Amino acid sequence: MKVYEFGNIENPKLLMLHGMACTWKQNFGQVIEKLKEQFYLIIPAYDGHNPDENKDFTSIAQTASEIDDYIIKNHNGKIYASYGLSMGANILVEVLSNQKIQMEKAIIDAPYFVPFPSWFVKPISKLIASVGVKVLRNPKKLNPIAIYLMTGSTSKDYGEEMISSSVFLELTKKTIYNAYYDDHVQYIHKSIKNTNVQVICWCGSKESWAIKSINSLKNFIPQLQEKQLEGFKHGELIFKHSDQFIVELKAALLPTLVG
Numbered sequence: 001m002k003v004y005e006f007g008n009i010e011n012p013k014l015l016m017l018h019g020m021a022c023t024w025k026q027n028f029g030q031v032i033e034k035l036k037e038q039f040y041l042i043i044p045a046y047d048g049h050n051p052d053e054n055k056d057f058t059s060i061a062q063t064a065s066e067i068d069d070y071i072i073k074n075h076n077g078k079i080y081a082s083y084g085l086s087m088g089a090n091i092l093v094e095v096l097s098n099q100k101i102q103m104e105k106a107i108i109d110a111p112y113f114v115p116f117p118s119w120f121v122k123p124i125s126k127l128i129a130s131v132g133v134k135v136l137r138n139p140k141k142l143n144p145i146a147i148y149l150m151t152g153s154t155s156k157d158y159g160e161e162m163i164s165s166s167v168f169l170e171l172t173k174k175t176i177y178n179a180y181y182d183d184h185v186q187y188i189h190k191s192i193k194n195t196n197v198q199v200i201c202w203c204g205s206k207e208s209w210a211i212k213s214i215n216s217l218k219n220f221i222p223q224l225q226e227k228q229l230e231g232f233k234h235g236e237l238i239f240k241h242s243d244q245f246i247v248e249l250k251a252a253l254l255p256t257l258v259g
Helices: 024-028 060-075 087-098 118-137 144-151 160-166 173-185 190-194 208-218 236-240 242-253
Strands: 002-006 013-017 040-045 081-085 105-109 198-204 225-229
Touching: 013 060, 013 087, 024 040, 040 060, 060 087, 060 173, 081 087, 087 105, 087 173, 087 190, 105 242, 118 173, 198 208, 198 236, 208 225, 236 242
Parallel strands: 013 040, 013 081, 081 105, 105 198, 198 225
Antiparallel strands: 002 040
């Protein structure tokens, strides 16, 4: 797993974890230049999601462990804050549960913690991987069923243009299977109860699974702060409203510098 860093290392260190099926550039490319003015950005590129490496994604736990090791080796195990979106949010929760690195704040954006039994998820993951590869190789042949299997929505927002611009088209069947499967069986570790990190949870008001997942996190971290963005869907804040994303992020992490 490669890690990319941007900015002045004297600035507060911000770990940014991207979502499933996209590259770090697709997820964060539009905000890096502005964020690096006030943060030192640390952005891992997961295996299977990086055009510069020929590897498959293995698991959320393995990815979190590699991130822990990298921060310990390269930053003495200390950062200021972290942000994770979608599967990146699940990876971040794993990092918080491991308690191997120190940070003050963590933003968990649109997590998924509604685990299903493995016997149920395995065949669905195989179907998603099979359909997903065909869709990625030829987005023009999208149909409502394929869109639903890939995104959980039949909205036109998830058509050919979005797939081509926001999804890594070189994902392998194995990476899709492993990522989708792991994301849908992951549970919250009890060890996260011991975290001393200030946890902030975001989601769109139209993200029913994320809302349920945040409610599950509250059972472990009752003091977490929650913010729902009215009318927003999954990933819409950063992908469609990147300027607002920057404002929200700075307000949450650097409140004394905003307003």
